[in-house]
Amino acid sequence: MGQAIIxxxxxxxxxxxxxxxxxxxxxxGTVHGLIGANGSGKTTTLKLLLGLLRQDAGDVSVLGSTxxxxxxxxxxxxxxxxxxxxxxxxxxxxELGRLFQSxxxxxxxxxxxxxxxxxxxxAKKPYRKCSRGMKVKxxxxxxxxxxAKLLILDEPTSGLDPVSRDEIITLxxxxxxxxxxxxxxxxxxxxxxxxxxxxxxxxxDGKIRLSSEKDELLERYRLIQIPSTRIxxxxxxxxxxxxxxxFQSEFLMRTEEVPPFGEAQRVTLEQIIIMLSVGGDWS
Amino acid sequence: MNTIITLMLxxxxxxxxxxxxxxxxxxxxxxxxxxxxxxxxxxMCTMMMVMxxxxxxxxxxxxxxxxxxxALPVSRKAVVQSKYLFGLLTVLVSVVLVxxxxxxxxxxxxxxxxxxxxxxxxxxxxxxxxxxxLILKFGFEKSRVWYILVTFLIVGAGSALSSIAxxxxxxxxxLVSVFMVILVVALLVVSYFISLGILKRKExxxx
Numbered sequence: 313m314g315q316a317i318i319x320x321x322x323x324x325x326x327x328x329x330x331x332x333x334x335x336x337x338x339x340x341g342t343v344h345g346l347i348g349a350n351g352s353g354k355t356t357t358l359k360l361l362l363g364l365l366r367q368d369a370g371d372v373s374v375l376g377s378t379x380x381x382x383x384x385x386x387x388x389x390x391x392x393x394x395x396x397x398x399x400x401x402x403x404x405x406x407e408l409g410r411l412f413q414s415x416x417x418x419x420x421x422x423x424x425x426x427x428x429x430x431x432x433x434x435a436k437k438p439y440r441k442c443s444r445g446m447k448v449k450x451x452x453x454x455x456x457x458x459x460a461k462l463l464i465l466d467e468p469t470s471g472l473d474p475v476s477r478d479e480i481i482t483l484x485x486x487x488x489x490x491x492x493x494x495x496x497x498x499x500x501x502x503x504x505x506x507x508x509x510x511x512x513x514x515x516x517d518g519k520i521r522l523s524s525e526k527d528e529l530l531e532r533y534r535l536i537q538i539p540s541t542r543i544x545x546x547x548x549x550x551x552x553x554x555x556x557x558x559f560q561s562e563f564l565m566r567t568e569e570v571p572p573f574g575e576a577q578r579v580t581l582e583q584i585i586i587m588l589s590v591g592g593d594w595s
Numbered sequence: 596m597n598t599i600i601t602l603m604l605x606x607x608x609x610x611x612x613x614x615x616x617x618x619x620x621x622x623x624x625x626x627x628x629x630x631x632x633x634x635x636x637x638x639m640c641t642m643m644m645v646m647x648x649x650x651x652x653x654x655x656x657x658x659x660x661x662x663x664x665x666a667l668p669v670s671r672k673a674v675v676q677s678k679y680l681f682g683l684l685t686v687l688v689s690v691v692l693v694x695x696x697x698x699x700x701x702x703x704x705x706x707x708x709x710x711x712x713x714x715x716x717x718x719x720x721x722x723x724x725x726x727x728x729l730i731l732k733f734g735f736e737k738s739r740v741w742y743i744l745v746t747f748l749i750v751g752a753g754s755a756l757s758s759i760a761x762x763x764x765x766x767x768x769x770l771v772s773v774f775m776v777i778l779v780v781a782l783l784v785v786s787y788f789i790s791l792g793i794l795k796r797k798e799x800x801x802x
Contacts, residue, residue, distance in 0.1 A: 326800060362666040364799040381665075388668040397666060397799065398659035402609045411608075414601035415667050438612065 316340045316462050316494040317361060321370035324360060331356050331518040333370070338511070341491040343484070345505035345526070346498035347585060348515030354498035355395050357515070358466050361496070362392055375462055388417050391455030392464040393448070401440035405433055405450055409457075416458035424457035431479070445476040452480060456487060463487065465497040469504050481507055502581040514585060514594075521594040526581070533584055536563045536574035546571055553587025564592065598669055602677035603684070606651040617647055621689065628711065629696025637693055637711050641719040644689040648682045649726050653735040662799035671794045678727060679787055686719030713772050720779040724786035725749070731793045 317338035324331040331353045338344040346354045359365040361374050363381030371378065377386035399408060405428055413419040428435055431449040433442075439450060448468055455463060463484070469477040481504055487493055488508070499505050505512060506526070513523040524532070538546060539560045546563065550571075553564035563574070564587035570576045588594055621643045628636035655661045664674055693711050701707065725745055729738040760771075 359799060364662055364666055366798060382670070384668040384670055387666065390666070392666055394662070394666070396659045397662035399663060400605060400609055400654065400660050401658045402612050402654065403605070407608045411601055411605050414597055415669055417668070 313342075314340045315373075316375060317496065318373040319360075319370065322360070322367055322372060323369040324356060324365060324367050326356065329353070329356075329518055331360075333357075333520055336513065336520060336523070338494060338496050340494050342510040343488045343495040343497065343508050345509035345512040346496065346515060347500075347502060347505060347512055347581070348498075349589070351517075352515040353518040354515060355466055356518070358392075358394050358464050358496070358498060361464055362390070362394060363387070364394070364397065388458070389461040390464060391458065391460035391462070393451045393455055393468055394464070394466045399439060399451065399454065402438055404438050405435045405453070408439070408450070408454060412454055412458065418459040420457050420459060424453055427453040427456060444471045445473065448472060448480065449476070452483065456483070461492055461494065463493070463495045463497070465495065467499055468497065469499060469501055477501070477504060484508055502585060506581045512581065514588070516589065521588070529584065530579060530581070532566060533564055533579050534567050534570050534576040535579045535583055535587075536565055536570055536576050537561070538563060538571075538574050542573055545573065551593070553584075553590065553592030555587065555590075562587075564588065598673045599677045599680060602664070602669070602674060603681045606648070606677070606681050609651050609654050610647055614647055614650070617643055617650075621647075622692070625689070625692035625696050628693045629698075629700045632697070632701070632707055632711070634714065637714055638718050640693055641686060641689040641715040642722060644685040645682060645719050645722045645726075648678070648685050648723065649730065649735075651681070652678075652727070652730045656730075656735050661797075665797075665799065671797075672791060675787065675791045675794055678790070679723070679783075682723040682727070683720070686716060686723070689719065690715045713776060717775050717779045720783050724779065724782045728786055728789040728793060731790050731797070 315337045317336070319333050319336040322331065322333040322336065329351065336357075346357060348354050356365065360367055360372060361380065363379075363383075366381065372380070374380045375386050375389055377383040380386055380390075403411070409421065409424050412424075413421055427449075431446075431453065433446055433449060433453070437446075439447060442450065452468065455465070465484075468484075469480055472480070484495060484497070485508060488495055495508075497505065497508065509526050511524065512526050512529060514521045522529070533552065537560050540558075543561055547569070550565050550569040551563050552566065555562045564579065564584065565574075567576075621640055624636045624640035624643060628640055655664075665671060690712060693715060694708060697704070697708060697711065726738065726742060729741045729745070732738070733741055
């Protein structure tokens with residue numbers, strides 16, 4: 313399996329914020345989730361990969377192109393949705409379809425029409441008059457209708473109702489079934505990423521804290537509830553994250569280090585992030 | 596070329612839904628330019644037309660299209676070219692409008708038509724050449740201040756030259772007209788390359 317995205321020694325300074333990745337890769341044919349708090353570097357990463365920002369140092373390769381900012385051919389194979397980079401608000405989906413048909417080499421007009429119908433979008437309604445959910449669906453329809461090999465999506469499900477979110481996740485799942493299709497997606501909604509992703513990367517203050525196969529990560533940790541009276545019996549080095557209550561504490565621990573007296577539960581991505589982010593041990 | 600036409604089509608789509616009043620004013624000024632001639636109506640017709648194209652920059656920036664189009668398989672050169680071509684096209688439309696109404700109301704008068712033509716082309720190109728790089732560099736809002744400053748400097752320099760010319764007894768109007776056209780065309784070329792440089796280097800930090 314090749315790599316759709318390779319970043320090596322990537323550095324970008326924006327005011328007081330520094331993005332610094334020794335290595336970051338996204339394998340072809342996988343769905344890779346970027347998770348992190350606001351300001352952790354998710355959108356900056358995606359902008360660097362789309363050529364909207366230039367790195368101060370390091371190498372970025374996207375679909376084999378090392379200078380995506382001037383490589384129109386490589387950008388032909390990328391579908392994207394990035395916070396703030398928007399489509400003209402005065403245009404309706406029909407007009408947008410006409411424009412994008414001329415801009416993309418492999419535009420699939422019939423699939424675009426099919427998506428508009430599937431999403432129940434009014435093809436004559438200007439984008440500015442659409443709801444948040446409809447806007448996301450129009451952007452996704454545009455991103456998916458030119459046979460893109462790589463989708464770069466910034467918070468596509470944010471602010472959507474559960475039904476719309478599920479619809480979008482299902483659509484992306486279907487897209488990812490093709491082994492030539494790769495998705496890099498950032499989101500706050502970890503339950504969506506848990507459904508969709510093969511790999512996840514946690515970002516904090518512009519640094520990669522953790523990057524792993526999702527299933528392996530979920531197997532790596534367990535959530536343990538320990539009564540307050542037994543806390544002293546737990547080896548401190550084995551505690552990766554903790555949340556203390558009045559009568560018991562919750563510890564995040566590696567599966568193989570769970571003490572016999574603890575009640576171990578499977579963890580979700582969200583629990584892992586919360587426990588590690590609040591003074592946890594990322595190692 | 597197909598890409599440039601597509602981007603111009605986008606600008607037309609943006610304008611057609613929001614420019615009813617401006618289009619009405621443009622026709623209004625063109626009608627009066629045709630009826631009475633004179634600097635004010637002729638110049639206003641062209642200025643309003645170029646203002647329309649400047650409005651597309653404002654929409655591009657508030658919608659985030661400037662960033663979006665930079666991630667599409669479209670070169671930044673094509674984006675700049677489409678803007679300048681669209682601007683020149685609107686200047687041409689304003690010229691045609693004034694010519695048509697002049698012919699309708701006052702018949703064919705070579706001097707009047709040539710004066711209007713020279714005035715509109717000079718003002719239109721001057722206005723767009725000055726505005727486009729400023730908007731690309733500073734954004735639509737901040738560029739206003741820079742526009743006023745730069746216009747003041749250029750008009751000031753023009754007045755000074757004109758004053759020197761009159762003091763030295765230089766009164767060759769046709770030569771001045773030719774000089775004006777050459778000057779604005781040179782300004783257009785310089786403006787295009789400056790805009791191209793700005794957009795090629797642009798990073799979309801706050802989008």
